[in-house]
Amino acid sequence: xxxxxxxxxxxxxxxxxxxxxxxxxxxxxxxxxxxxxxxxxxxxxxxxxxxxxxxxxxxxxxxxxxxxxxxxxxxxxxxxxxxxxxxxxxxxxxxxxxxxxxxxxxxxxxxxxxxxxxxxxxxxxxxxxxxxxxxxxxxxxxxxxxxxxxxxxxxxxxxxxxxxxxxxxxxxxxxxxxxxxxxxxxxxxxxxxxxxxxxxxxxxxxxxxxxxxxxxxxxxxxxxxxxxxxxxxxxxxxxxxxxxxxxxxxxxxxxxxxxxxxxxxxxxxxxxxxxxxxxxxxxxxxxxxxxxxxxxxxxxxxxxx
Numbered sequence: 001x002x003x004x005x006x007x008x009x010x011x012x013x014x015x016x017x018x019x020x021x022x023x024x025x026x027x028x029x030x031x032x033x034x035x036x037x038x039x040x041x042x043x044x045x046x047x048x049x050x051x052x053x054x055x056x057x058x059x060x061x062x063x064x065x066x067x068x069x070x071x072x073x074x075x076x077x078x079x080x081x082x083x084x085x086x087x088x089x090x091x092x093x094x095x096x097x098x099x100x101x102x103x104x105x106x107x108x109x110x111x112x113x114x115x116x117x118x119x120x121x122x123x124x125x126x127x128x129x130x131x132x133x134x135x136x137x138x139x140x141x142x143x144x145x146x147x148x149x150x151x152x153x154x155x156x157x158x159x160x161x162x163x164x165x166x167x168x169x170x171x172x173x174x175x176x177x178x179x180x181x182x183x184x185x186x187x188x189x190x191x192x193x194x195x196x197x198x199x200x201x202x203x204x205x206x207x208x209x210x211x212x213x214x215x216x217x218x219x220x221x222x223x224x225x226x227x228x229x230x231x232x233x234x235x236x237x238x239x240x241x242x243x244x245x246x247x248x249x250x251x252x253x254x255x256x257x258x259x260x261x262x263x264x265x266x267x268x269x270x271x272x273x274x275x276x277x278x279x280x281x282x283x284x285x286x287x288x289x290x291x292x293x294x295x296x297x298x299x300x301x302x303x304x305x
Contacts, residue, residue, distance in 0.1 A: 019039060019043040019046060020038065020039055021039070021040070022034055022035055022038055023035045023038065066193070067231065068285070069226065072223070072227070073190060073287070074188070075222065076190060076223070076285060076287065076288045077188035077189050077190050077287075077288075078188045079136070079215075079216045079222070079288065080189075080191075080212065080216075080288045081187070081188040081189075082136055082138035082139055082142065082215070083138045083215045083216065083290075084183070084186055084205050084210070084290075085138070085142050085183040085184065085186055086138050086141045086142050086145065086183075086215070087205065087208035087210035087290070088179055088182060088183040088186070088204070088205075088208065089142065089145045089176070089180050089183045090145070090179075090210075091179065091207070091208045092175035092176055092179035093175075094208055095178060095179035095182040095183060095204075096175065096178060096179070098182060098200060098201070098204045099182050101200055102200070136215070136216070137214075137215045137216070138215040138216070141215070142183075145180065146180060148176075149173075149177055150170075150173040150177065153165035153166045153168075153169065186201075189201065190287030191286075191287045191288070191290075191291070192287075193286070193287065198292070202292065203292065205290040206290050206291065206292035208290065209290070210290050212290060213281060213282050213283070213289075216284075216288065217264050217265070218235075218260070218261075218264050218283070218284075218285070219261055219264065219265070220257050220258070220261040223285065224257045224260050224261055224264075225257050228253070229252075229253045229256060232253065232256040232257065233245045233248065233249065233256065235260060236256070236259075236260060238279065238283065239260075239276060239279045239280055239283055240276055240279075241276075263280055267280035267281050
């Protein structure tokens with residue numbers, strides 16, 4: 001009876017199954033990956049009627065449209081990912097906590113609670129091709145950290161010999177290896193927007209106190225040329241003040257992009273106030289930084305057994 005009830009909770013019955021589907025794909029290691037329980041948007045209302053989970057009478061909330069294009073958000077998430085990897089490698093204790101949290105949540109709790117954190121199967125997520133992309137500061141820093149890892153034990157011929165050599169490594173070296181491996185499994189994502197839930201991934205990045213602005217600055221190619229005039233004027237207003245924005249209200253987009261590109265590239269140019277210099281050095285688009293947003297649901301104290 002218990003098994004039947006559990007099956008009802010995690011699956012679809014005979015009436016619901018025609019409305020449910022799955023994606024089947026081949027993973028990088030050649031194994032089949034199946035993502036079950038997917039429902040097409042046009043079938044959600046019908047499925048709601050079958051499950052009895054009727055949202056009628058509940059206030060319907062519409063997710064606000066994001067001000068940045070989807071392709072730009074993906075690129076910003078990739079840039080943020082590179083910095084996240086660097087910071088987790090630099091903070092093995094945080095990487096360890098994130099790893100154990102994910103494993104314990106998957107085995108003892110619900111895997112869905114950590115779907116945006118590291119991939120604890122230690123599969124390298126698919127990366128977009130970057131043959132023609134100039135190396136970033138974060139990518140160069142990550143390569144430097146990788147070069148400093150203790151990997152001589154990998155050259156041993158047998159697995160037993162490799163394990164024995166690994167055991168002899170200092171504890172700090174083992175932690176650095178673990179931190180690097182956890183960092184390499186991270187997936188690109190931006191910080192949550194206001195009203196969205198904060199994940200363990202978001203909290204872990206904030207604990208590193210990593211300064212994304214020291215690795216990534218807005219340029220005409222990676223950001224400024226991909227937003228509209230109103231957004232460019234808003235950035236200028238935020239950095240330089242209202243007078244800058246008012247005096248350039250009639251400027252064309254190309255001119256605004258060029259002015260802001262040069263300003264971010266040379267923040268210490270004479271004639272700027274200390275406040276303007278600091279804003280040019282620290283300004284970031286929403287979602288790319290590691291600052292911890294307000295947590296909507298505070299953690300409850302653990303219950304004693």
